[in-house]
Amino acid sequence: METVFHDGRTTAYRVTDFGSGPRVCHVHGAGGTHGVWVGQYGDREGPPAVAVDLSGHGDSDDVNVAPGTETVEAYADDVIAVCEATGASVLCGHSMGGAVALWVALKRDLGLKALVLADSGAKLGVDDGLLESLERNFESAVASLHVPDTLFHDPDDELIEVSERGLLSTGPAVTLRDFRTCDAFDVRDRLGEVTPPTLAVCGEHDxxxxPQFHEYLAAELPDCEFEEIPGAAHMSMLERSERFNETVRSFLL
Known part of the structure; x- marks a missing residue:
């Protein structure tokens, strides 16, 4: 893992130097780590890759922020610092990471060449029952996310282990902050201001x-394509990594 120091904290990231095309910075979702992108930073046919640990996740320092706008702003700072350190010019964000990518595109001048919004949306409401469960019994809530057609459509044990390990290592405080931040996120009225070409991609069972969240993005963003990944739910980049990678390569290269 590499690190970059910014805004009084250290942010960790994994970087690869093989591949061709613009470097892509991958941004994980709520409670995740860079490890959810193992199928992407290991893709030797794809573009050079970066996968970041947002503040409070993985090997990165945490930051004292409230859920909502403060958290999105802090995570945007993480992403910008990593992009500047690595020369990444494309953001690929999953779920909450897609919200961060949209925020960067709207609020910051990073000169992005493209966006990939994976299993994400312009508004990310979260079920009240899930928020309550995460606060009341974190391990039980994490387990409930791994029943079929929640995070995954039909996962094997290895996929579940990768996902659960990331959430449990992040812990309840940061994961709950993330999901509350998702619940507050809504940029539907600003999509017309997003200038980079965008790919909205999701699992058919998410x-x-x-999928209708992504059809909405394709309709409302100035330059956006929509693609659906068969046989996947919310973690399409993990569950069907080869098809996901082919879709992103076709868009970028």
């Missing part, structure tokens, strides 16, 4: 950010 019930957390369903």
């Amino acid at each position: 019930r957390m950010t369903p």
Whole structure:
């Protein structure tokens, strides 16, 4: 893991130097780590990759911020610092990471060449029952996210282990902050201001950010394509990594 120091804290990231095309910075979702992108930074046919640990996740320092705008702003700072350190010019954000990518595109001058919004949306409401469960019994809530057609459509044990390990290592405080930040996120009225070409991609079985969220992005963003990944739910980049990578390569290269 590499690190960059910014805004009084250290942010960790993994970087690869093989591949061709613009370097892509991958941004994980709520409670995740860079490890959810293992299928992307290991893709030797794809573009050079970076995968970041947002503040409070993985090997990165935490930051004292309230859920909502403060958290999105802090995570945007993480992403910008990593992009500047690595020369990444494309953001690929999953779920909450897509919200961060949209925020960077709207609020910051990073000169992005493209966006990939994976299993994400312009508004990310979260079920009240899930928020209550995360606060009341974190381990039980994490387990409930791994029943079929929640995070994954039909996962094997290895996929579940990768996902659960990331959430449990992040812990309840930061994960709950993330999900509350998702619940508050809504930039539907600003999509017309997003200038980079965008790919909205999701699993066909995603019930957390369903295909209609991405059809909406394709309709409302100035330059956006929509693609659906068969046989995947919310974690399409993990569950069907080869098809996901082919879709992103076709868009970028």
